Amino acid sequence: MSVEQQCPFAFDPSGRDVQGEAARLRERGAVARVVLPGGVGAWAVTGQREIRALLTDPRISKDAYRHWPAWTDGDIAGSWPLAIWVSVQNMVTAYGEEHRRLRKLVAAAFTARRVALLRPRVAEIAQDLLVRLAGLPAGAPVDLRQEFTHLLPMRVLAELFGIPGELRVRLRRIIAGFFRTSASVEEARANGADLYLTMNELLALRRDMPGEDLTSALIAVRDEDGSRLTEKELVDNLILLYTAGYETTVNLLGNAVALLLANPDELALVRSGRAAWGDAVEEALRVEAPGANAILRYAVEDVEVGGVVLARGDAVVISYAAAGRDPAVHGENAGEFDVRRAARREHLSFGHGPHYCLGASLARMEAEIALSGLFTQFPALRLAVPPQSLRPLESFISNGHRELPVELGPFTGPDTGTR
Numbered sequence: 001m002s003v004e005q006q007c008p009f010a011f012d013p014s015g016r017d018v019q020g021e022a023a024r025l026r027e028r029g030a031v032a033r034v035v036l037p038g039g040v041g042a043w044a045v046t047g048q049r050e051i052r053a054l055l056t057d058p059r060i061s062k063d064a065y066r067h068w069p070a071w072t073d074g075d076i077a078g079s080w081p082l083a084i085w086v087s088v089q090n091m092v093t094a095y096g097e098e099h100r101r102l103r104k105l106v107a108a109a110f111t112a113r114r115v116a117l118l119r120p121r122v123a124e125i126a127q128d129l130l131v132r133l134a135g136l137p138a139g140a141p142v143d144l145r146q147e148f149t150h151l152l153p154m155r156v157l158a159e160l161f162g163i164p165g166e167l168r169v170r171l172r173r174i175i176a177g178f179f180r181t182s183a184s185v186e187e188a189r190a191n192g193a194d195l196y197l198t199m200n201e202l203l204a205l206r207r208d209m210p211g212e213d214l215t216s217a218l219i220a221v222r223d224e225d226g227s228r229l230t231e232k233e234l235v236d237n238l239i240l241l242y243t244a245g246y247e248t249t250v251n252l253l254g255n256a257v258a259l260l261l262a263n264p265d266e267l268a269l270v271r272s273g274r275a276a277w278g279d280a281v282e283e284a285l286r287v288e289a290p291g292a293n294a295i296l297r298y299a300v301e302d303v304e305v306g307g308v309v310l311a312r313g314d315a316v317v318i319s320y321a322a323a324g325r326d327p328a329v330h331g332e333n334a335g336e337f338d339v340r341r342a343a344r345r346e347h348l349s350f351g352h353g354p355h356y357c358l359g360a361s362l363a364r365m366e367a368e369i370a371l372s373g374l375f376t377q378f379p380a381l382r383l384a385v386p387p388q389s390l391r392p393l394e395s396f397i398s399n400g401h402r403e404l405p406v407e408l409g410p411f412t413g414p415d416t417g418t419r
Ligand code: HEM
Pocket: 091, 092, 093, 103, 240, 241, 244, 245, 246, 248, 249, 252, 289, 290, 291, 294, 295, 318, 320, 348, 349, 350, 351, 352, 354, 355, 356, 357, 358, 359, 360, 362, 363
């Protein structure tokens, strides 16, 4: 083992090269020692086979309060900038029976059947946004992240969860701060405080004026029988649903648009009907996992994986970015965007096992509607900058672009094209 391999691999908090990092990490083996921003040690798992094994292993927990001694013993400084990722108490940080209880409370709202009922409304919102795009001053480059890819998931979530207009702008800023892993301790703390303040405002509003939305439904569960959901779990579950449901979907939309524009032959396959928009969505999810690294999991007891023993209490990062490009599954051209790749659905970008993404059907539906609408109604759409100069988000967790400058070209409206 080289000296370089003996030192733990340090993630770059600024997320300058998430895929390069994933590749270098893979070179150290399917399971390797890492150090997180803020100096916290962990293992990172990059191999698909090993990730599948761990994510279905009952000896792997997500509950720091029960299974991460470094957290409960005070070894992790209170000033750790990523502390909020571990301190939140919701379904994604819960283990076993607690996890099943918390997930059950919202799972019914996200079944494929329930999500299908939302399709007409999502299509209406997307169309509204496309018309709005067409109304922007002609000729100047447009930041598609600002003007489209963030607006669709935000509006869909806002309707689903009853988030009023004035809180949406604030939430967007706070969620961006939540994922910015280069934030200083002070910035992370201030952002966390702002997050709880905003969530409490939203809860007070929905308690006063309940609606048909999921926030009001969860409040009703909490208020009818406090034993089913504590107040902290209520707030933290809503934090999870907004952050997980928003940021990742924005990234998926932006990554898919950028990949299609940078690979015109692949775009032509979809436009001509030789591949489906859904194929492009799966391939974009595979090649650019919107959530690059998932923090954290903990070994409940010693667990052997990929020839390494995770000792009881060790922390684990799952590298979904690396898993999507695992050459053992996708071959040596795993980094290429190929919408007809046979194994394009063989990715773990929505997770795997008990914590499998609750919003996967919703995200897929939003992405198919957004991509088909955008590319059909703006047939001359192109990037306004070379793909390699798109700036990544400042995050080793959230994998997307800070902005997505495009030239829209003429708008043909919904009734023309090959849809
Ligand atoms: C492209 C979009 C999305 C991606 C790539 C994505 C990805 C993921 C991943 C990887 C996990 C597992 C995290 C882990 O391993 O720790 C997860 C969990 C979760 N996601 Fe998503 N997600 C997306 C959209 C959504 C949406 C739209 C919602 C809901 C509105 C949502 C809600 C959740 C929830 C609640 C969990 C936690 C499930 C549990 O712990 O049981 N996600 N997501």
